[in-house]
Amino acid sequence: MTESKDVINPITAKEKGLAQCHLCDYLVPYEEQNPHQKCPRCGSHIEQRKKDSLRRCWAWTITSLIAFLPANFYPIMTILYFGKGQPDTILSGIFTLLKFGMYPIAFVVFFASFVVPLAKIMGLFYLLYSFERRTELTAKQKTKMYRYIEFFGRWSMLDVFVVALLVALVELGSIVEIVAGPGATAFGIMVIITMIAAHYLDPRLLWDKEKIDDSK
């Protein structure tokens, strides 16, 4: 499909007084006076833009930044050789991998568990900030950014899944055992919070904002 650079005279559903169901994509005339409008096709709640999108996204993004700290400082697991061992956090686990020369896997874990969540939180902050000030990126670029944030979110659960498998698998009596730490809970919570934060941001608002800026 070709993507033309500019759509001449773009008309949005909102400008036509229409709203599309967020779940089944049914297009209906929007009843502004009716706060309980339901989709005639699937029965979901109808709204033109996600309710309180920016305020909720701010709240959840700040929460996820706070949750990022315990997720990285608490030990995620401990490898016990003959009952002894040093607890590993996400980052120290990556250093251990590097020490044993497992570079590709250290990179994957570093990327999925550290870079992606942090980039996601920073990206959300940038998108939220862009509503306050005029920024250099166009709405199209910001939408693309939002799409990546949404897509990569789930992949951060990777380390939690690895810990789950290792804990169940490595139970060889007193020789070697792997025990999960509180960091696993903190990390899982952080990933879920960032997913919720991304969910609340309505990308259509980026385009609304750009239109207002351009007409100024």
Added chain:
Amino acid sequence: MLNKTTFACNECDLLIEIHDIKEGEEATCPRCGHHVLQRKHDSVKRSIAISSAGLVLFFPAIYLPIMAIQAAGMKSSASLIQAISSLWQSDLVFVALSILVFCVIAPFIKLIVALTVNVSLLQNRTHLGWLKPLFKWYHKMDTWEMLEVFMLGILISIIKLKDMAELSFDTGIICFIFFMLSQLFLKLSLDKQLIWQRLHDGK
């Protein structure tokens, strides 16, 4: 009234007229590039085949051991369910529950719903009132199903363990791989718009 060929882009709200879109084609938003509408090939029959295959694989995929390790004469193996229960026993209840939802419950609901709805479509029983609320569950579970992430988790565990102990694999991992693939192919074959349209017309 509204023409059914009009769609609004879910990411930029642009109104788009889509005419004559054939099976296997997709329509992209000219302004932001979002995939507005995707028509799938032979969606109903393919989805039935894939979701029933997925359901057959469901129990072996979660109960059979995915892999086993051997060191110093001792052997230990783990399945998806065992991983969840050992997290539960080590008091990581939240992590255990989230894996249960992401890797067991969400994929299971998606398969059951896809099978039921598509079979009803095939038999032209689209008037049934409970089909619409049922199909909404497919949408709700879509965000939280993470089997492909768990698959990458298996691969990373293998690499981490391969120097530490002797690893062996059984039928469990094959079942899990195909179970995960059934979810991927279901995503590629299920035509949500077709289903919503037919459920609505059948009323």
